[in-house]
Amino acid sequence: MSTTILIGLAGPLKSGKDTIADHLVARHGFVKIGFADTIREEVSKAFHLSEDMATILTEQGIKDTPCPFLALARCSNDEFLQYLIESNTEPLSFTAPRSPRWVQQQWGDFRRATMGWDYFIIAALKRIWAHWTAKTPPVGIVVSGVRFAHTAPFPEAEADMIRENNGTMWHICRPGLETASDHGTERGLAAQPDDHLITNDGTIADLLVKTDSLIASSPR
Numbered sequence: 001m002s003t004t005i006l007i008g009l010a011g012p013l014k015s016g017k018d019t020i021a022d023h024l025v026a027r028h029g030f031v032k033i034g035f036a037d038t039i040r041e042e043v044s045k046a047f048h049l050s051e052d053m054a055t056i057l058t059e060q061g062i063k064d065t066p067c068p069f070l071a072l073a074r075c076s077n078d079e080f081l082q083y084l085i086e087s088n089t090e091p092l093s094f095t096a097p098r099s100p101r102w103v104q105q106q107w108g109d110f111r112r113a114t115m116g117w118d119y120f121i122i123a124a125l126k127r128i129w130a131h132w133t134a135k136t137p138p139v140g141i142v143v144s145g146v147r148f149a150h151t152a153p154f155p156e157a158e159a160d161m162i163r164e165n166n167g168t169m170w171h172i173c174r175p176g177l178e179t180a181s182d183h184g185t186e187r188g189l190a191a192q193p194d195d196h197l198i199t200n201d202g203t204i205a206d207l208l209v210k211t212d213s214l215i216a217s218s219p220r
Helices: 017-028 037-047 053-057 078-087 101-114 121-134 159-163 204-216
Strands: 005-010 030-033 140-144 168-173 195-201
Touching: 005 017, 005 159, 017 030, 017 140, 017 168, 017 204, 030 121, 037 053, 037 101, 037 121, 053 101, 078 101, 101 121, 121 140, 121 159, 159 168, 195 204
Parallel strands: 005 140, 005 168, 030 140, 168 195
Antiparallel strands: none
């Protein structure tokens, strides 16, 4: 087993997960992966997004903004379109712009329904092992966006995968933050005894100080 630190980040939308993950990359030499990496790769291919266009899938400020590049008419994956038709009770507009968040959430549900509930967990684990077995493994791996797998027989399987591979779950809480999505994956995860809780109740600088403190106390 690699000595590389493995950390999973869980928390509501806009709680600070990406801020922490990006800091771990920039300051501490971590690499960042996510269960949604495969979703973004597959959506980019299905909607014929160039590398520059694909940035709409990750830019926080526009994730909920409808985009014409993501209209269903641009999608070349017939299985995805058929899944949407069959799973929606109301007629779908194929020309209406769609938000990056909506498309990625629907794609995630589609793959879990057609390829198995653990499809993205297996893909993420392969990425983790690729880093672990590299000639020069990174100091740490941070998995941002560990979520409640609402369609899975084991809804907390993403967090379980982190723990079962000697990783630690960090739960980020931001007091006063209203839930920004009612999608099933945004339900909260239960904290386990060895997990850590970070309360994001100050400035970004305060949050990063808490992050550095936790890293300093992490076993190597």
